[in-house]
Amino acid sequence: MAxxxxxxxxxxxxxxxxxxxxxxxxxNPMYSVLLLIxxxxxxxxxxxxxxxxxxxxxxIIIYAGxxxxxxxxxxxxxxxxxxxxxxxxxxxxxGGAGPRRFGAVLSAGLxxxxxxxxxxxxxxxMPDDAAAVPSSVHAIGVKLFRDYAFAFEATSVLILVAMVGxxxxxxxxxx
Amino acid sequence: xxxxxxxxxxxxxxxxxxxxxxxxISAAVLVYMERKVAAFVQQRYGPYLVGxxxxxxxxxxxxxxxxxxxxRPKAADKLLFYVAxxxxxxxxxxxxxxxxxxxxxxxxxxxxxxxxxxxxxxNVGLLIIFAITSMGVYGIVLAGWSSxxxxxxxxxxxxxxxxISYELSYGLSFAAVIMLAGSLSLQQxxxxxxxxxWLFDAVPIPKWFIFVQPLGFxxxxxxxxAETNRAPFDFPEAEQELVAxxxxxxxSMSFALFFLAEYVNMVTVSAVATDLFLGGWHLPFLPEWLGxxxxxxxxxxxxxxYIWMRWTLPRYRYDQLMExxxxxxxxxxxxxxxxxxxxxxxxx
Amino acid sequence: MIxxxxxxxxxxLSAVLFAIGTAGVFLRRNLITILLSVEVMxxxxxxxxxxAGRFYHSVEGQIIVFFVMTVAAAxxxxxxxxxxxxxxxxxxxxxxxxTSLKW
Numbered sequence: 192m193a194x195x196x197x198x199x200x201x202x203x204x205x206x207x208x209x210x211x212x213x214x215x216x217x218x219n220p221m222y223s224v225l226l227l228i229x230x231x232x233x234x235x236x237x238x239x240x241x242x243x244x245x246x247x248x249x250x251i252i253i254y255a256g257x258x259x260x261x262x263x264x265x266x267x268x269x270x271x272x273x274x275x276x277x278x279x280x281x282x283x284x285x286g287g288a289g290p291r292r293f294g295a296v297l298s299a300g301l302x303x304x305x306x307x308x309x310x311x312x313x314x315x316x317m318p319d320d321a322a323a324v325p326s327s328v329h330a331i332g333v334k335l336f337r338d339y340a341f342a343f344e345a346t347s348v349l350i351l352v353a354m355v356g357x358x359x360x361x362x363x364x365x366x
Numbered sequence: 367x368x369x370x371x372x373x374x375x376x377x378x379x380x381x382x383x384x385x386x387x388x389x390x391i392s393a394a395v396l397v398y399m400e401r402k403v404a405a406f407v408q409q410r411y412g413p414y415l416v417g418x419x420x421x422x423x424x425x426x427x428x429x430x431x432x433x434x435x436x437x438r439p440k441a442a443d444k445l446l447f448y449v450a451x452x453x454x455x456x457x458x459x460x461x462x463x464x465x466x467x468x469x470x471x472x473x474x475x476x477x478x479x480x481x482x483x484x485x486x487x488x489n490v491g492l493l494i495i496f497a498i499t500s501m502g503v504y505g506i507v508l509a510g511w512s513s514x515x516x517x518x519x520x521x522x523x524x525x526x527x528x529x530i531s532y533e534l535s536y537g538l539s540f541a542a543v544i545m546l547a548g549s550l551s552l553q554q555x556x557x558x559x560x561x562x563x564w565l566f567d568a569v570p571i572p573k574w575f576i577f578v579q580p581l582g583f584x585x586x587x588x589x590x591x592a593e594t595n596r597a598p599f600d601f602p603e604a605e606q607e608l609v610a611x612x613x614x615x616x617x618s619m620s621f622a623l624f625f626l627a628e629y630v631n632m633v634t635v636s637a638v639a640t641d642l643f644l645g646g647w648h649l650p651f652l653p654e655w656l657g658x659x660x661x662x663x664x665x666x667x668x669x670x671x672y673i674w675m676r677w678t679l680p681r682y683r684y685d686q687l688m689e690x691x692x693x694x695x696x697x698x699x700x701x702x703x704x705x706x707x708x709x710x711x712x713x714x
Numbered sequence: 715m716i717x718x719x720x721x722x723x724x725x726x727l728s729a730v731l732f733a734i735g736t737a738g739v740f741l742r743r744n745l746i747t748i749l750l751s752v753e754v755m756x757x758x759x760x761x762x763x764x765x766a767g768r769f770y771h772s773v774e775g776q777i778i779v780f781f782v783m784t785v786a787a788a789x790x791x792x793x794x795x796x797x798x799x800x801x802x803x804x805x806x807x808x809x810x811x812x813t814s815l816k817w
Contacts, residue, residue, distance in 0.1 A: 194581060200719040204727045211611060211731055211754050215738030220746045221446075221511070225441055228504070235755055236716055241724075241768045246776050248493035248761075253783050256500025258790045260507065260754070265794045267511050267523065267747060269801050289739055297739035305729035309722055326802045330773050331780075339777060353788035360795035363802075 207233035224262045231255045247326050255320055374481060376471065378584040379428065379492050382485045389462055394424040400673050404693050407677040434618040439514055446512035449614065451623035454505025458630035461498040464491040465637045466553050467471035468658035480621030482553055483658065491552045496537055497639060499593065505627065506595075509616070524684055525595055525602035531691045532592035532599075538699035539586040542706040543575055543642045552638075574645035583643045583700045585695060587668075594628060594692065597676040601684045636668035637661075644668075724765035731758035745797045746806045749790065758788045 194272035210230035227360045231254050335343060376558075379450060398413070399419060405412030413420030415624050438447055468483035488494055503526045510522010549553040576583045592599040634684040640646060647657030682690065729752060738751025758780045767775015797807070804811050 193746050197716040197718050200723070204723075208734070211734045212811060214754060215742060215747065216736060217747075217749055220750075223747055225446075225508075227753065230754070236728060236762065237727075238764055240765050243764050243776050243779075244488070244490045246760075246764055246779050248490050248497050249783065251497035252493070252500055254753075254757070256497060256503070257530070258787050260500075260503055260526065261790060261794060262721065262750065263504075263507055263511075264526075265525065265798060267507070267519070269798065269807070280402070283809065294741050298733045300745060301736065302730055302733045305733070306726060306766070309725050309729070311771070331776055334773055335777055335780070339720070339752055342781060346781060347794065349788050353738060353791050355742045357791045357795035360792065361784070362717075362795055 196240055199236065203233045203236045203240070204228075205326070220266050221263075224259055224266060226261050228255050246329055275280070372557050377481050381481070381483060383595060385467075385485045386550065387460060387461070389459060389633060390611060390626070392633050393626050394428070395646075396623075396632065396669060396673075397424040397427060397627045400676075403670065403673045404677045405669075407674070416436065416589070428622065431618055431622045433604060436618040436620070441514045442512065443512040450509035451507075451513060451620045453504060453508065454627035455623045455630070457498050457502035458627040458634065460639065461495050461629070461634045464488050464552060465492050465641060466646065467633065467661045468522070469654045469657060473698050477512060479566055484553065487553055487571050488551070490550045492540060492550045492555075493550075495634075496533075496540075499536075499631075499634075500530075502627070502631065505624075509624070513616075521602045528595070528599065528602065528684075528687060528691070530592055531688060532589045532695070535691065535695040535699040536589035537583055537594060538703050539582045540642055541542050541580060542582045542699075542703045545703075545706050545710050546575060547576060549678060552641050552646075556641050556648065558621065559645040560578070562647045562650045570650050572645055572648065572650050574643060576643040579643065579702070579706065581698065582706070583639070585699050585702060586639055586643065587635075587671075588695060589691075589699075590639065591672065591675065592687070594631040594635055596632065598629070598679040599687055600676075601681060632672055636665045636672070639668055640664045654656070692693060718812065721769045725762060728758045728762040728765070731755075743808050743810065745800070745809060746794075748809070749777060749793050752793075753786060756782060764792065781786070 207230050208234060210226050211225045214223045214230065216228065231250060235247040235250045235255075238250060246326075401423065402412040402420070406609075413423040416422045416426045418468070438444075439496045463485040464487070466482055466484035470479045470480035470482055504530070507522050507526045510518045510525070513519070513522075543555065544550055546648050549555060559572070562572045565571050571577060592595045595602060640661060647661040649660040652660055692700075735751045735753075735755030735758060738754060739748050742751065744750055760782055763775045763779050763782070765775075767773065800812060801807060
């Protein structure tokens with residue numbers, strides 16, 4: 192069974208990486224949004240493997256089910272054109288083919304640097320028993336509403352402010 | 367047994383297959399039921415030519431749909447046009463995976479330990495159902511957009527906006543039930559509804575949550591009807607308004623998949639309502655091993671109610687629909703939740 | 715046979731996803747794709763938190779993920795509202811079209 196878990200990790204991890212690469216590589220924003228949903232699904236599977244079913248469920252509910260629907264609505268309503276090639280002096284300076292490839296190389300450099308930094312944590316195995324982490328919904332609820340109650344209430348105010356802000360910003364001007 | 371295949375695995379596989387085929391058969395039965403009930407409501411005979419009393423009508427419908435030409439508008443997005451109905455159907459079927467439909471059973475002693483009668487038993491079952499129902503929105507949105515036609519786009523956008531608006535009341539109404547039951551697992555919620563109280567020491571009342579949460583049940587059912595784009599909330603796919611909304615450009619099997627998805631969604635909403643509010647497979651004075659029959663009867667009673675509503679009530683206009691969802695249903699669900707929370711905190 | 719995933723593997727995966735998100739923000743010339751890349755970065759961070767939470771036997775990893783998701787939702791909503799307002803103004807989603815504040 193542990194073998195199955197290990198296989199699932201590599202498969203889901205590869206899926207998440209490939210989907211994310213395609214997200215930033217697509218011309219059409221509609222496909223980008225859909226591929227990001229695939230990436231979220233892969234991450235949700237990884238959360239289940241990490242013994243966090245609640246986080247996996249809310250990842251799908253909030254990210255894939257709400258935020259991405261919002262993105263889809265905007266893409267569909269704005270009838271977003273596919274990306275045009277860069278124009279203008281500044282754009283060609285930083286957006287041409289040469290600088291783009293250099294940027295990709297720098298990103299790869301970032302990854303290698305992080306890998307080197309992580310070599311310190313050489314092979315620390317994940318705790319095998321999921322029972323060691325009290326990850327049941329009950330435990331999360333208790334901790335959330337006792338120790339982090341203030342943060343919880345603050346996020347509700349944050350969401351209210353964001354809602355009001357979004358409505359005001361996207362409103363048509365009455366002119 | 368080779369490869370470590372235990373009887374449990376075979377039993378689980380059988381349950382999964384039974385669920386899968388039962389959903390398809392119930393979709394077919396629903397097609398027939400809808401037409402017959404509609405006919406009786408409208409004082410006419412329904413289908414009566416094919417088979418005894420028209421019972422083979424769904425078969426005729428399916429054969430007709432299979433033989434139709436599969437059309438696709440030229441400017442439609444090739445991949446998404448075909449993926450959208452598949453997505454709808456997959457979400458509809460997957461949501462039923464965590465719904466238990468019978469008591470734990472050992473199949474009359476064939477197995478050593480009892481297994482749950484559900485395709486999968488998960489601790490956070492209700493959250494999974496909610497998550498997969500949210501994914502069902504994508505089938506509709508993508509269908510509307512990829513058809514590249516203004517009726518489809520408008521229908522798709524309106525339909526998905528309606529679905530995500532009513533998802534809030536849907537979630538809040540079963541949050542109240544979760545508070546009462548203390549668990550997210552449908553198996554345990556049904557377990558808490560076993561037995562009965564005695565009213566006036568003479569009348570047994572089953573311990574179903576509908577008696578404790580009548581408002582919650584109504585909100586859940588209303589939101590469920592709006593979620594499945596049915597009955598008085600089916601503006602986005604009404605024939606008189608938007609041709610056929612998001613599935614205007616679909617024909618043959620893709621259309622059949624949308625239809626299947628809609629009926630299976632209805633079955634899922636009814637099944638979850640039965641498990642949450644109507645006691646699942648518990649019926650007083652019924653032996654446990656017949657629980658699945660009680661479940662089936664309750665689900666079909668709710669489905670009959672669905673169909674009855676469709677052919678009796680007039681349709682809501684889109685802005686009336688959205689106003690109802692946000693200004694009336696959502697506050698009602700929140701008040702229901704607060705009152706339940708107060709009662710649970712006070713009386714335990 | 716199949717190597718067991720260690721904490722390192724999860725952190726590496728998260729680092730790769732974060733770098734992909736960063737590359738997306740820098741390299742893409744479409745406002746919506748930039749916002750999507752920011753979401754990719756936030757997801758990578760979520761993965762780090764959950765993996766670390768599992769490693770240190772703490773449930774706080776999942777709690778902070780809850781907050782990150784909420785903030786991401788709020789940020790996506792406001793960001794998209796801004797995109798809509800900008801699109802109405804200039805009919806373009808290319809960030810290079812909004813240069814009126816440049817010297």
